[in-house]
Amino acid sequence: MPTDCISYQNSGYFSPLMNDYLDQKNNLHSLYNRFPTPENFEGQILEKQANFDNSNRVTLVSVLQKQYASIETSHLTLQNIEALKVNNTFTVTTGHQLNLFTGPLYFLYKIISTINLTKELKAKYPAYNFVPIYWMATEDHDFEEINYFNFKGKKFRWNKESTGPVGRLSTEGLSDVFELYSQELGSSTNAETLKNLFKDAYLNYDNLADATRHLANALFGAQGLVILDADDADLKRSFIPFAKEELLNQTSHKAVLETTEKLKKYNIQVNPREINLFYIEDKMRERIIPEEGKYKINNTKIEYSEDEILTLLDTNPEMFSPNVIMRPLYQEVILPNLCYIGGGGEIAYWLELKSFFDTVKVTFPMLLVRNSVLLATEKQLKKADKLELTWSDLFSKQADLVNTKTIQLSEFPIDMSTLKHQLEEQFKALYEITKLTDKSFVGAVKAQEVKQTKGLDNLEKRLLKAQKRKLSTILERITDLQNELFPNKSLQERQANFSEFYLESGANLIPTVIDTLKPLEQNFNIITLS
Known part of the structure; x- marks a missing residue:
């Protein structure tokens, strides 16, 4: 079986934000509490112990x-x-x-x-x-x-x-x-x-x-x-002070917006709303929107004054549902939690929330990217061995895999980089000649260089295509195996x-x-x- 190891960062399936988080890049340090290492849990335990109700x-x-x-x-x-x-x-x-x-x-x-x-x-x-x-x-x-x-x-x-x-x-x-x-x-x-x-x-x-x-x-x-x-009235009763803060002051909106500025170079996962709570009933979950001094329930005619909605919160907290921004806070308020484990997308939006947790004085949990797994049968591993495939090969994009294996399996070099280098050297000599003659000659030399380089590129592509046809049987076996392990050209764990x-x-x-x-x-x- 292939013996090479694939890190999350080298798999090609993680976002730049997650790769930088896993590499503990300095620009992200302010967005989390402690990185999940065995030693760091001691400090997290002591902090949560001191700060949990x-x-x-x-x-x-x-x-x-x-x-x-x-x-x-x-x-x-x-x-x-x-x-x-x-x-x-x-x-x-x-x-x-x-x-x-x-x-x-x-x-x-x-x-x-x-x-x-x-x-x-x-x-x-x-x-x-x-x-x-x-x-x-x-x-x-x-x-x-x-x-x-x-x-x-x-x-x-x-x-x-x-x-x-x-x-x-x-x-x-x-x-x-x-x-x-x-x-x-x-x-x-x-x-x-x-x-x-x-x-x-x-x-x-x-x-x-x-x-x-x-x-x-x-x-x-x-x-x-x-x-x-x-989704329980008794649990939500513990969350009333934080829901009240959200309704009156929109604290999460302000804090998370500040953090998204720090993440501008990445794709932001979640954008906060003014109020990050839903109004919830058995067959309805709609946003609460502040408008003209009222709290309006989206897509309905229901509205409350400030006093009315605060009374409803006190008497029926189960009618308020945290959205993706507030749910993590709800979790950390009712659980003596040390660490949240999630996929890359989840950890990305948690990274937007640290300043919000600091503002409301709730301990921010450690964030751990869940394990990722590829399940393979012994038969599939034997196929990979026979086809001389590494895990790095199998994790690569299929077009790249096919090109790489075509080049490796060909009995002669397909890569024309040597010829291109020779051509480049010849044109360097020609450019030296242009310094001794009319400057208009430079344009003619440049045009010829572009034409001949492009010609070599086209020949290389045609040669690669011809070799793919010649090696089609073995290349088909390679792509069939990759398709078995990566259905729909995606990670198995996201499909099956x-x-x-x-x-x-x-x-x-x-x-x-x-x-x-x-x-x-x-x-x-x-x-x-x-």
Whole structure:
């Protein structure tokens, strides 16, 4: 199998902002608290311990106990929930949308990164407890982003109308998806396990939040994962002072705008609104807009005076939903959290928030880019060996890969750089001659140089094209393998669903990934599936 190692920065799949963050570039230091290294967690623990309102622990545990009341819970998860009452217990958190049947593979990698980091921290800091949290994005309303999953190149979509928070959405209609998916799975032992996973989650629960909790618990409960639905009145009561500050002073808007100035050279992930809160009901989640001394609910006729909206916040905090700017603050207010684990896009928008957290005096968590993984079969690795492909080859753009391998496999040099260098030297001599004659001769020499250089470029392209035709069989095998490992010319983890691999590997899949991933390393993990 290929033995070279691919760092995130050299993979070609991370943004310049993420590459600079991972390289700890000086221009980004003010945008985060501490970089996630084992040693830096000590300072983060002490800061969070000094700055966290421990009275929120009682509410948190009470809410979790209610949410877990109706599902079978592992001893380790129950132990972790109970431990959250204690002042020396801290969390590591990842968040994710309620994608149908987990959506793309990286759902697993985010949670496994979180679980594994808590294990590493416990080994290094045994005096403290560390609990892995999956924060379900139950208040999100982008249904089109979550209502499908891909299996062996086919898309299984849940056709349903949704306008409100997805966590409250009825699971009605998922029996149709189950029937189609079941037919595709076949009848093997692993197929039956997958059918039961889907059925037990989506056909036995009335709403998407409960269904997703059941599924995530079935996959990771044995590892002690704690799953939180923060769409809860009791939890939001703790957030009232911060929501009130947002309504009255628009603090987040001012602070985040200042930070975006520092990120002008990068593509900004999220632009703040004047008020970064939504008004939320079962079938509605709409922006709150300050206008003419009123607080208007977008796309409705609902409006409140200042006194009215503050009264509503005090009596019904569950009717206020943080958006992408405020949600991280809500998380850090109600959780004794040390570190947030997310993909590159998520970490990018978190980097916009440090000054806002400083303004409202809440400890900013450490930010860790989740593990990335490529799953490959032994057969695929043997193919790569036979075709003399490195991981660097396979991670490259397909056009670059084909050109590189054509040049390597040709029995004669295709690169005409030597000839171009000789031509350049000849024209240098001609330019010397032009100094001794009429200056008008310079233009003629320059035109001839351009013409002959262009001619060599064209010959090089034609020769490369001819060799591609001659080597088409082996080049096709190379691109076929790359297409298997990088479906739709994208990372496998962003395209395929875990069930595609579970069907072949069964119950060994998740333990194999858990045993492999080291969350504080910055290299792609290539995992061989037998």
